[in-house]
Amino acid sequence: MVTKFYQHILAMAFAISEINENPKILANVTLGSHILDSYYDVRLTYCSTLGLLFKSQRFIPNYKCETQKNLVAIIGGLDSETSFHMADILGLYKTPQLSYGSFATEEMVMAKFPFFYRTVPNESHQYMGIIQLLLHFGWTWIGLLAVDDESGERFLKNVEPLLSKYGICLAVTFRIPKQINWENTDDLLRIFSNRHKFFKDNKVNTFIFYGDSMSIASFNSITILADSKFKGNILFRKVWIMTGQIDFAATGLQIALQIDFQFFQGAISFTVHSNEIPGFQKFLQNVKPYQSQGDDFLKEFWEQAFTCPLPEPQQPVNVGKTCSGEERLEDVLGHVFEMHTTGDGYSIYNAVYAVAHALHSLYASKSSHSSTMGTKTVELQDLHPWQLHPFLQGLSFNNSAGEMISFNDNKEMEGGFDLINLVMFPNNSFLKVRVGRVDPSASKGENFSIHEEMIVWQSRFDQMVPLSVCNSPCYPGNLKKKKEGNKFCCYDCEECPEGKISDKKDMDDCFKCPEDQYPNKDHDQCIPKKISYLSYQDPIGIALASMALSSSLMTALVLGVFIKHSDTPIVKANNRDITYTLLVSLLLCFLSSLLFLGQPSKVTCFLRQSAFGIIFSVAVSCVLAKTITVYIAFMATKPGPSMRKWVGESLTNSIVLSCSLLQGAICTMWIVKSPPFPAMNKESVAGQIVLECNEGFVVMFYIVLGYMGLLSLISLTMAFLARKLPDSFNEAKFITFSMLIFCSVWLSFVPTYLSTKGKYMVAVEIFSILASSAGLLACIFSPKCFIILLRPELNNREQLMWKKTSRI
Structure with a gap:
C-alpha cells in the first residue's frame, strides 16, 4: 500500500461529508461512495469498474444504507493508464468520469472518451513551464528520466522538440520501470549501469523526472541496489525537476526498510495548483481507526503508516508492539502521509463538488419541468448518469477555498501548476515550499513566475545557483x-x-x-561616437586660423604699400591694376580658408569650394596674365614684330576675365547639378561621427582642381620660357618660383587628401590653400617690397632703364 494516497480517500470522504451537511446543495439527499483499488493492474481495473457499475459494495461515512443507490459518476483514476482502462467501460454506459490524474492530450480524450472529464490542467502548460524553468536558470545540458509506459513515451515525443527549439539539449534519456521486479535485480542494475556515467558527469546537474509516484518509488529502489555496486550515492548533487504526476510517496516495504529521499533535497516539483481546504486538517486530525466504519483501507493504512499492527477492538493493547489507535497523523513523515492538501486531494475535492453541483442543477431542472407539466416530483433515483453531462460542461462555482471551478471546452479544469521546492530534513521528513506558479490564465510574460531567493538547493553545490551546461558560456564579446x-x-x-x-x-x-x-x-x-569636425578650438584649427589671419594681414600690408607707392615705376611695371587684383584675390584666398573651419552648415558648405575655386582661378589668371604680358612685351621690342598690337591692358584684362568666368561657369554647373551639403560621416573614422561637407557631385570638385592646375601649368610654362629675358627686373623669374611652389603644393594635395580621413582632410585642404597662396605672395611680391621699402634708390625709371641698356 502507498500510504500517502490514503489522503485521496479522505479528501473524497470530507467533501461528501460537507455536501451532506449543506442544506443548499441536494437538500434531503445523501451522497454516498464506493471506493475500490485498481492495484495498478489492468485486469483488476476492469473488474473494479464493473464492480462499481453492478455490485452493491459501498462505503458511506456516518450513514448505514441497506439499499443499493444509483451510481451517478465515477472519480478516478490516479494515472492516465488506469483512467483510460476505466473509460473503456464507462463510455459504453455514458457514465461521467472525472479523472484527477490524467494528463493526456485533449485530442486523444475528445476523440476516444467523450464522457471523460479532468480536474487537472492541460499538460502542455506543464511542458512550457519546464522550458521556462530551464531557461530561467540557464540549464541547457540536462538528463531526462521517464516512466517506461505509453505516457512516458508521449512525454518524450512532446518535450524533446520543445527542448531543441529553445536551445536545450538532452545529455541522456533514462527509462524507469513502473514497478520493480525484485526477482530480476540484475536487469535493473544493468539498466542503471548503462547510464551510470551520466549521473557521475558534473556537467549534467539537472534531471527531469517524468512518471508517477510508483515510478519514483521504483527509482528509489534502483538507487539502493546501485549504491551497493557504485560506492557512494551518485545522485546527490543533482537538481531534480519532478512533473505534476509525481508525489513523494513510499510503498509499505520502503517505509519498513526506512528508505529515505535525501538525494531529492532541493528538488523542484510541478504540482497541480491547490489551496488549503478549510477544515480539512482538522478532519484529518480526527481520523481514528476505531471510529470510522465501512472503511476497509483504514486498518492497513494505519498499520503501515505507524509500522505497528492494529489489534481488534476487543483485544488488549500490547504497548510497544501494537498500535493503540490514538496515534496522530501529523507525526508521520511527509512521504508516508501529508496533513496539507496535496494537488491530487484538491482535485478530488473539486471533482466531488462538481458532481454535486451538476446533480443539483439537473434535479432542479427536472423538478421545475415536472411542476410546470403538473406531474409528480422527480426523484433522484429516476435520473440517469448520462443526463449529467450537459450540466457538467456548463458548470461554474466557487469552492470553499474561494477559487472558481469550471470545465473548459476540452472538459478540463484551468488551474495551472504550482512550483514546489522540496526541503529535506535529516529525519527524512520534508517541507514543501511554494516558490512559483505556472498560470495559463495570466497575460503573456506573467504566466510563469518563480521566487529564486526562496529555493533551497543541495548543500553539495559549489555555486549559489547550480549550473547544468555542457561547457562554460560564451560571454559578451x-x-x-x-x-x-x-x-x-x-x-x-x-x-x-x-x-x-x-x-x-x-x-x-x-x-x-x-x-x-x-x-x-x-x-x-x-x-x-564622438562628434568630430575641425573647430576653432582645436589646436590644428587654431594654428590654421592664425596662419590664415596673419597671412591676410600680411597681404593687406603689401597691398597698402603698393597703393601708397602706386606712382613708382616698380608698381607701375607689368600692369598695376592686375597687381592690385592679384593681391586682393590672394587676400580673399587666405580669408576663404576660414570657411573650412567650424561646424559645417548649409551656407559654408555651399560657399567654400566654389569661393575657393573662383578666387584661386582669379589669382592664377592674374599670374598667367602677368607672365603673358612679360613675354609679349619683350617680343614686341624686337625689330619688325607683329606683337606690338597685343601689348596693353586689354589683353591682360581679357585673360583674367575669361579664365575666371570659365571657372565660375564650372562652379555654377556644380551648384545647380548637385551642390555640397552638410553631412554626418559615420564610417570613415572609427569611434567618431565626422561632420563634413558632402561634395555632392564629387567629379566637379576634381574638375575645379584640374582647371586650376591647367592654368597654373600654363603660367609655369610661360614663366619658365620668359625667365631669361633681358630686363633689369624680370618678374618672370619670381613667377616661375611661385608657380613651382603652387604646383608642388597642389600635386601633393591630391594623394594626401585622399589618404586622410575626417577633420584632417579639411586641414590638408586649408593648409594647401594657405601654402600655395603664401608661395605666390612671397615669391612675387617680396622682391618688390624689398626694393620699395629698403632700396628706394632702385625704384626709378632711369635705374631700371640703365640696367636694361647695359645688358643690351
Missing part, C-alpha cells in the same frame, strides 16, 4: 562556434570580428553597432 560531432549545446567560444559586438551570453552571431555608435575594445557594448 564572443560568439558560439559549433563543435563538430557534438550536440549544439556543446560549443567553443570565438571573439567577435572587428567592427561587431555581442552583448549577451551564448550569442550565435555578433552584430554591428548602430551607425552613431562603435564597438568598445572588448566587443561587448556599443559606445556613442
Whole structure:
C-alpha cells in the first residue's frame, strides 16, 4: 500500500461529508461512495469498474444504507493508464468520469472518451513551464528520466522538440520501470549501469523526472541496489525537476526498510495548483481507526503508516508492539502521509463538488419541468448518469477555498501548476515550499513566475545557483562556434570580428553597432561616437586660423604699400591694376580658408569650394596674365614684330576675365547639378561621427582642381620660357618660383587628401590653400617690397632703364 494516497480517500470522504451537511446543495439527499483499488493492474481495473457499475459494495461515512443507490459518476483514476482502462467501460454506459490524474492530450480524450472529464490542467502548460524553468536558470545540458509506459513515451515525443527549439539539449534519456521486479535485480542494475556515467558527469546537474509516484518509488529502489555496486550515492548533487504526476510517496516495504529521499533535497516539483481546504486538517486530525466504519483501507493504512499492527477492538493493547489507535497523523513523515492538501486531494475535492453541483442543477431542472407539466416530483433515483453531462460542461462555482471551478471546452479544469521546492530534513521528513506558479490564465510574460531567493538547493553545490551546461558560456564579446560531432549545446567560444559586438551570453552571431555608435575594445557594448569636425578650438584649427589671419594681414600690408607707392615705376611695371587684383584675390584666398573651419552648415558648405575655386582661378589668371604680358612685351621690342598690337591692358584684362568666368561657369554647373551639403560621416573614422561637407557631385570638385592646375601649368610654362629675358627686373623669374611652389603644393594635395580621413582632410585642404597662396605672395611680391621699402634708390625709371641698356 502507498500510504500517502490514503489522503485521496479522505479528501473524497470530507467533501461528501460537507455536501451532506449543506442544506443548499441536494437538500434531503445523501451522497454516498464506493471506493475500490485498481492495484495498478489492468485486469483488476476492469473488474473494479464493473464492480462499481453492478455490485452493491459501498462505503458511506456516518450513514448505514441497506439499499443499493444509483451510481451517478465515477472519480478516478490516479494515472492516465488506469483512467483510460476505466473509460473503456464507462463510455459504453455514458457514465461521467472525472479523472484527477490524467494528463493526456485533449485530442486523444475528445476523440476516444467523450464522457471523460479532468480536474487537472492541460499538460502542455506543464511542458512550457519546464522550458521556462530551464531557461530561467540557464540549464541547457540536462538528463531526462521517464516512466517506461505509453505516457512516458508521449512525454518524450512532446518535450524533446520543445527542448531543441529553445536551445536545450538532452545529455541522456533514462527509462524507469513502473514497478520493480525484485526477482530480476540484475536487469535493473544493468539498466542503471548503462547510464551510470551520466549521473557521475558534473556537467549534467539537472534531471527531469517524468512518471508517477510508483515510478519514483521504483527509482528509489534502483538507487539502493546501485549504491551497493557504485560506492557512494551518485545522485546527490543533482537538481531534480519532478512533473505534476509525481508525489513523494513510499510503498509499505520502503517505509519498513526506512528508505529515505535525501538525494531529492532541493528538488523542484510541478504540482497541480491547490489551496488549503478549510477544515480539512482538522478532519484529518480526527481520523481514528476505531471510529470510522465501512472503511476497509483504514486498518492497513494505519498499520503501515505507524509500522505497528492494529489489534481488534476487543483485544488488549500490547504497548510497544501494537498500535493503540490514538496515534496522530501529523507525526508521520511527509512521504508516508501529508496533513496539507496535496494537488491530487484538491482535485478530488473539486471533482466531488462538481458532481454535486451538476446533480443539483439537473434535479432542479427536472423538478421545475415536472411542476410546470403538473406531474409528480422527480426523484433522484429516476435520473440517469448520462443526463449529467450537459450540466457538467456548463458548470461554474466557487469552492470553499474561494477559487472558481469550471470545465473548459476540452472538459478540463484551468488551474495551472504550482512550483514546489522540496526541503529535506535529516529525519527524512520534508517541507514543501511554494516558490512559483505556472498560470495559463495570466497575460503573456506573467504566466510563469518563480521566487529564486526562496529555493533551497543541495548543500553539495559549489555555486549559489547550480549550473547544468555542457561547457562554460560564451560571454559578451564572443560568439558560439559549433563543435563538430557534438550536440549544439556543446560549443567553443570565438571573439567577435572587428567592427561587431555581442552583448549577451551564448550569442550565435555578433552584430554591428548602430551607425552613431562603435564597438568598445572588448566587443561587448556599443559606445556613442564622438562628434568630430575641425573647430576653432582645436589646436590644428587654431594654428590654421592664425596662419590664415596673419597671412591676410600680411597681404593687406603689401597691398597698402603698393597703393601708397602706386606712382613708382616698380608698381607701375607689368600692369598695376592686375597687381592690385592679384593681391586682393590672394587676400580673399587666405580669408576663404576660414570657411573650412567650424561646424559645417548649409551656407559654408555651399560657399567654400566654389569661393575657393573662383578666387584661386582669379589669382592664377592674374599670374598667367602677368607672365603673358612679360613675354609679349619683350617680343614686341624686337625689330619688325607683329606683337606690338597685343601689348596693353586689354589683353591682360581679357585673360583674367575669361579664365575666371570659365571657372565660375564650372562652379555654377556644380551648384545647380548637385551642390555640397552638410553631412554626418559615420564610417570613415572609427569611434567618431565626422561632420563634413558632402561634395555632392564629387567629379566637379576634381574638375575645379584640374582647371586650376591647367592654368597654373600654363603660367609655369610661360614663366619658365620668359625667365631669361633681358630686363633689369624680370618678374618672370619670381613667377616661375611661385608657380613651382603652387604646383608642388597642389600635386601633393591630391594623394594626401585622399589618404586622410575626417577633420584632417579639411586641414590638408586649408593648409594647401594657405601654402600655395603664401608661395605666390612671397615669391612675387617680396622682391618688390624689398626694393620699395629698403632700396628706394632702385625704384626709378632711369635705374631700371640703365640696367636694361647695359645688358643690351
